Amino acid sequence: MNRAGSAEEARSLPSKVSVRNLNFYYGGQQALFDNNIDIPEKRVTAIIGPSGCGKSTHIRVYNRIYELYRTHRAEGQVVIDGKNILLPSVDLIDLRKRVGMIFQRPTPFPMTIFDNIAYGLKLHYRVGRTELSDRVEDALKRGALWDEVKDKLGEPANALSGGQQQRLCIARAIATEPELILMDEPCSAIDPVATAKIEDLIQTLRDNYTVVLVTHNMQQAARVSDFTAFFYKGYIIEFGATKQIFTNPAERETEDYITGRFG
C-alpha cells in the first residue's frame, strides 16, 4: 500500500503548488517565515510539526480562506498551475473550485445528505435533476460513503456519525472536481476506526488529486503520505520523501521531533 516517494522522485515530479518566500501575519504577529516548498502533483504530502508551528496557517493560504479575517495577511508567492494565487486579480470562486478543503471538525451543512453534496455542484455547474443525482452518487462513492447512506439521502446530514460526516465533507469537496485537496487535521475529532477509513480514502484520492495533509499524528503521516514537510516555529525545516524524513532526517530538529524529544 505504502508507496512512499523517493528524493529523486520529488525532484522529477511536476509540482502542483510552488511556494516562494511566503510570510504570514496575524495582525502584527508573524506566523510563517520565508516558506519555500514544491508540492508534487498527484501525491500525498503530509505537513507535520508541533502545535502552533504554522501547519494550518500554511495551507490556509493555498485557497486564501484566511481572508475571511481582516487582520490576516500573506506575502510572497504561491503558484498553483503557473499562476500566483496571491495576486489580487485572482478570482477566489474559481480558485476555491480548484482547491478543496477539509477541516478539523466535520462541517456538514444544516441540510440533507443529498443537498450537502449538491451544494458545491450547484455553485459551479448548471445541472439537470438526473445528472445532479448521478453526480451526487458518484461523489459519495468516491468518498467511500455511498453504501452507508444510499437509503437515507433525504435525512439531515448532522444525524450521521462524526466519521461519516467527515467522509461526507470529503465527498462534498470532491464533487466540484478540485485538483488540489487540503486537509487540516481531518482525523483529529474522529475515532480510530473512522480514522482508518479516512486514511484508506486518502490513499485512493492520490490517483486523481494532489493532497496536502496537515496532521499532528506522525504515524498517520508515515502511513499515508509520499512526501513530508516538517514545520517548526513558522519555518519549513525539512521537506523530502516520507521514508527518508522518518528514517534518516537531515536536520536535528526533525529528528528530535520524530523521536518524540519535543512536541
Added chain:
Amino acid sequence: MRLRSRTQRKVADRAARVVMVPAALAGIAVLAWILWEVISRGAGALNLDFFTQLPTPPGMEGGGLANAILGTLLMTVLATVIGTPVGLMAGIYLAEFGTTSRLATAVRFTTNLLMGTPSIIVGIFVYALIVLRTGHFSGWAGGVALAILMLPVVLRTTEDMLNLVPDELRESALALGAPRWRATLTVVFRAAKTGLVTGILLAVARVSGETAPLLFTALNSFYWPETISEPTANLTVTIFNYAMSPYADWQQKAWGASLLITVGILIVTVLSRLTLRDRKSRTWSR
C-alpha cells in the same frame, strides 16, 4: 498550614442558601401574584362579546374590545414587518461583514442606547416625526413606534445567534467556492435559523405590551380600524383609559384586556422557548 474548618464551611453554605433562596422565591412570587390577580379579576370579563363586539358607552352593559384586539394585532404585525427585516439585515452586517470595523462598533453602541431608551421617548419621537406632520394620530405611527422598539432586540439577537455559528462552517461554504452572500444566506443563516426565530418572537412579545409609544401615536378609538391611517384602537391604551375610568364595567374590561395580553405574551414566550429547545436537540450542534 491548617485545614479550614468543615463546620465553618457548612455554616457559610447554609447562610448563603437562607439568604438566596427566599430572594429567588420572591421573584417568582411577585409574578405568581400578578398572574393570580389578572386571572381572578379578568377571567370574568372574557366572553364571546369581548372578542367580537365594539365597546359600549359608559353605563351601558355588554360590548367588547374586538376593535382593540384587531388594532393591536395589526400594529404588531406592521411593526414586525418593518422591524424584522431591518433588524435581521443589520444583524447580518454586524456579525458577518462589519465585525470590528468602525461603522459596526458605532452601530453596536447606538443599538445598545436604543435598547435602553424609554419607550415613551420613542413615542414622542414618532409623534413629532409622523403625527405632527400628518396632522392626526394613526395606526401607521403606532406600528412605526413599535418597529423602532423591536429593531434593537432583533438586531442584537441576530448578531448573537450568527456569532454562535462556528467559523469552520462559514469557511467550508467559502472553501467550496460559495460567494460570501450565498454562504451567509444558505449555510450560516440556516444553521442559526431557530435562534433567529426566537429573537423575533421575543421582540414581538416585548412590543406587544407597550403602552407609552402608542399613547402618542395610535392613540385609541371606539371604532373598528377601517384603515390604519386613523387613530387605531389597541389593547394597552384601552387598559390605560378603562382602568382610570370610574365605571365598574370598564374597569372589569381593563382586567380582561390585561389577562388577554398577559396570556398572549406568555404564549409567544413559550413558543420561543420551544423553538430554542428544538434547536438544541436537532440542528447544528455538537
